Amino acid sequence: MIYITGDTHGEAARFFEPKLPCGSWTKNDKLIVAGDFGCIFGLGARDEEKLDLLAGCPYEILFLDGNHECFPKIYSYPEENWCGGRVHRIRENIRHLMRGQVYEIDGTRIFTMGGGYSIDQMYRIPGRSWWAEEMPTEAEYEEGLRNLEKAGKSVDVIISHAAPERTMRYFRETGYFSHLFMQEALLWGYLEKVAQETEHRHYYFGHLHLDRELPDKRTALYYAVYCLDNGQRVL
Numbered sequence: 001m002i003y004i005t006g007d008t009h010g011e012a013a014r015f016f017e018p019k020l021p022c023g024s025w026t027k028n029d030k031l032i033v034a035g036d037f038g039c040i041f042g043l044g045a046r047d048e049e050k051l052d053l054l055a056g057c058p059y060e061i062l063f064l065d066g067n068h069e070c071f072p073k074i075y076s077y078p079e080e081n082w083c084g085g086r087v088h089r090i091r092e093n094i095r096h097l098m099r100g101q102v103y104e105i106d107g108t109r110i111f112t113m114g115g116g117y118s119i120d121q122m123y124r125i126p127g128r129s130w131w132a133e134e135m136p137t138e139a140e141y142e143e144g145l146r147n148l149e150k151a152g153k154s155v156d157v158i159i160s161h162a163a164p165e166r167t168m169r170y171f172r173e174t175g176y177f178s179h180l181f182m183q184e185a186l187l188w189g190y191l192e193k194v195a196q197e198t199e200h201r202h203y204y205f206g207h208l209h210l211d212r213e214l215p216d217k218r219t220a221l222y223y224a225v226y227c228l229d230n231g232q233r234v235l
């Protein structure tokens with residue numbers, strides 16, 4: 001089975017959460033993190049220790065990048081083709097799902113687009129706690145559209161770190177946000193276009209640090225865990 005959760009921010013304990021049904025998970029099960037994995041943060045041995053700990057999980061960990069990641073380090077891992085898309089191989093059971101890819105994982109077709117804008121970047125140090133690669137590039141956007149075209153503009157699930165535009169407007173209109181940080185608007189627009197033009201049964205995203213089931217078959221993820229195969233919330 002494939003499961004999905006939101007930003008883990010380097011908290012290794014999230015992967016060993018006793019309430020997760022992962023006691024019964026095997027190497028055939030997968031947990032996807034919808035960005036802000038945070039376990040590769042340019043901390044050298046501390047990151048390696050954490051990744052070695054996660055390598056002991058009985059299941060596979062697949063993560064999109066968010067905005068709080070050490071991108072040069074993630075990009076230094078070997079790139080491989082896996083399930084029809086490009087990944088960085090971090091450990092035997094840990095893979096980075098790159099931007100603009102379409103994977104077919106255990107029969108489920110998944111489009112991925114990581115990246116996002118850090119609203120707290122003025123408090124962060126470039127190259128130490130903030131990296132310029134946080135927002136997708138034009139080439140990554142284009143690669144995503146090309147891969148969706150090849151997939152016949154049809155997948156089972158769309159996963160991004162940031163939210164699509166209509167969802168951001170919904171949050172603004174319903175008062176959840178008093179204002180929106182427009183630095184990310186291009187990404188919202190791209191994601192909305194993908195959602196509108198691609199047949200899909202569900203859309204999951206992280207980044208906003210809330211768990212909420214939303215209109216248009218969309219779900220915001222933080223600590224919640226859903227099963228992608230049947231859409232049921234398991235935590």
Ligand SMILES: [Fe+2]
Nearest residue numbers: 007036066207
């Ligand atoms: Fe986050």
